[in-house]
Amino acid sequence: MAGVNAQSRGDGQEQRARDMGMTTEALSGRTQQVFFEPSEEERFTYPWAPEVDYNKRTEIDADGLTTTEVNKRLRDLMAEGYGTVVIQNPRGKHGLGVGILSRLNLIFEGSLGYFGVGLIDGPNVRITGRVGWSCAENMMAGTVVIEKNAGSTFGAAIRGGDLVCRGSVGSRTGIDMKGGTIIVGGDTGALSGFMMQRGRMVVCGNAGKNLGDSMYDGTIYVGGEIRSLGVDAVEAELTDLDKAWLTRKLRQYGLLPEQGVDHFTKVVAGKQLWNYDNLEPNEKKLIL
Amino acid sequence: MCGIAGLIHRGKRSDVGSEMTAMLQALKHRGPDSTGFAVYGEPVEGDYVLRLKAAEQEDMGKGRGIDKIVDERIAEVERRMEERGAVIKLRDRVRPHAVRYVLSHDGDTEDLAKYIEEVDGTEILSFGNGLELIKDLGDATRVADEYKLQGFKGTHGIGHTRMATESDVDIRSAHPYWAFPYNDVSVVHNGQITNYWNMRREMERRGHRFMSNCDSELLAVYTAHNLANGMTLEESLRRSIDEIDGVFTYLVATKDQLGMAKDTMAAKPLVLYESDDLIAMASEEVAIRAILPHEIDTVDPYDEEVRVWQA
Numbered sequence: 184m185a186g187v188n189a190q191s192r193g194d195g196q197e198q199r200a201r202d203m204g205m206t207t208e209a210l211s212g213r214t215q216q217v218f219f220e221p222s223e224e225e226r227f228t229y230p231w232a233p234e235v236d237y238n239k240r241t242e243i244d245a246d247g248l249t250t251t252e253v254n255k256r257l258r259d260l261m262a263e264g265y266g267t268v269v270i271q272n273p274r275g276k277h278g279l280g281v282g283i284l285s286r287l288n289l290i291f292e293g294s295l296g297y298f299g300v301g302l303i304d305g306p307n308v309r310i311t312g313r314v315g316w317s318c319a320e321n322m323m324a325g326t327v328v329i330e331k332n333a334g335s336t337f338g339a340a341i342r343g344g345d346l347v348c349r350g351s352v353g354s355r356t357g358i359d360m361k362g363g364t365i366i367v368g369g370d371t372g373a374l375s376g377f378m379m380q381r382g383r384m385v386v387c388g389n390a391g392k393n394l395g396d397s398m399y400d401g402t403i404y405v406g407g408e409i410r411s412l413g414v415d416a417v418e419a420e421l422t423d424l425d426k427a428w429l430t431r432k433l434r435q436y437g438l439l440p441e442q443g444v445d446h447f448t449k450v451v452a453g454k455q456l457w458n459y460d461n462l463e464p465n466e467k468k469l470i471l
Numbered sequence: 472m473c474g475i476a477g478l479i480h481r482g483k484r485s486d487v488g489s490e491m492t493a494m495l496q497a498l499k500h501r502g503p504d505s506t507g508f509a510v511y512g513e514p515v516e517g518d519y520v521l522r523l524k525a526a527e528q529e530d531m532g533k534g535r536g537i538d539k540i541v542d543e544r545i546a547e548v549e550r551r552m553e554e555r556g557a558v559i560k561l562r563d564r565v566r567p568h569a570v571r572y573v574l575s576h577d578g579d580t581e582d583l584a585k586y587i588e589e590v591d592g593t594e595i596l597s598f599g600n601g602l603e604l605i606k607d608l609g610d611a612t613r614v615a616d617e618y619k620l621q622g623f624k625g626t627h628g629i630g631h632t633r634m635a636t637e638s639d640v641d642i643r644s645a646h647p648y649w650a651f652p653y654n655d656v657s658v659v660h661n662g663q664i665t666n667y668w669n670m671r672r673e674m675e676r677r678g679h680r681f682m683s684n685c686d687s688e689l690l691a692v693y694t695a696h697n698l699a700n701g702m703t704l705e706e707s708l709r710r711s712i713d714e715i716d717g718v719f720t721y722l723v724a725t726k727d728q729l730g731m732a733k734d735t736m737a738a739k740p741l742v743l744y745e746s747d748d749l750i751a752m753a754s755e756e757v758a759i760r761a762i763l764p765h766e767i768d769t770v771d772p773y774d775e776e777v778r779v780w781q782a
Binding site: 274275276277293294296297312313315316331332333334335351352353354355372373374391392 | 735736737738740742755756757759760764766768769770771773774
């Protein structure tokens, strides 16, 4: 696991789970939800996360190194306190920069292959080239900005953070996304937002067929043409709140279209495929 | 999983042999079982290049007088060539089980090809004016070294690294497939075809031959069938998206063209790089970077996309 130092690795599963705010004790009927206190550092960072200084900057030349060597070098530099790391010549290698669970300014000068910066929680990443399939899959928090195009399954199953591609992305963008924001400056391919569960996806260009197919929840905003909507994806009214949010988000990444955001189409779940019981099993027992 | 790659130079010749080797070596992790190349040199009108295998590579190690049997097969092939009026201008026994011929022949090449393939254990890998098709077990550098591919000058080529999923690890099931009996046409494919048996029976009813049980061979036969019926390459690619079920991305090369088609689900990857004088495509960007280390712009083609480039 990323950034896990020797001590915390030795503490065993139980201790580590407790450190992360999870607990294995019997529940006593109170809510399981953990409420965050913004002023508290606790639970915003992992207990073993290295202390890094954004002003300490260094480079890694990935030429001739394997993916494992680059990622190991990155961890070592973070342990040394480097907060800004530039990775040169990634040349489409797969799995670079994965599993970073702490603050970090990470810059890739070039293009990544598959599964680039997957499983991250916290870093701010900038990629000057293109990314392959499944970039930032399972991202928990942080920002990822890609200057060129991206491959398919962009931001698969992300749970938080901002994932931005200034160019066009492939098919199945944001498949199974459970939170966070995906922003695409160009077009997206077929089956984008497939089985989306929560979060927001913004596509400034056109969307391919079956947009939002079988989505449970969440919102998709499309600036251009939608080739077709998927099963149970429906258009909804673009409210002032939506417009305000879109304007703010797109301006933040310099992607705000000249004509503003009024032309965006909003797509949400029709909830006709929903087949949930509204009652919890215990409540059901009481009633039936 | 399989990896596919292709490149085409516009208006010039280059060392496509080494370029394809570098691209396919970068895709080795997608398929270590076998590697194949279809590269296109300068077409010589009237002269044909014919490549064939007289046995599988694994048969060669088994003994039982296989060397003698293969020699007999090759002698029989040459006798049949001469019987049909072909003149062997060059004969190169590249590997113990694989031979490359340069022939001159005025007659019906389909008839000749069928007659040769009646020899037991023999399969024509390619037949054409410009096409050189090489496939064998092993990774890209090994196959390229064995078949002396480095330094091959040509305009375009396609290649494949195979991870066998639905048929055997042998040369018969390795890509690229020559679109028998259509000269100079070859196909590489990444994916699974789900209406394979229906389509194969359909093609067999129309008299086409299948040498393997590999679903990718269907695409070669299907393309040959369409081209023989007067379709352009682009029309054939477009029609295949409707008629062939499954998940696939495949490349087709002809004497002077390179085409690609992607299925309706866009489930199999392809990365595309286009410039004025070179178009390169591969399953993964890392293969394109193997020949173009400098910063380039690449895109993923979308679902149902069909493209054809002219050399």
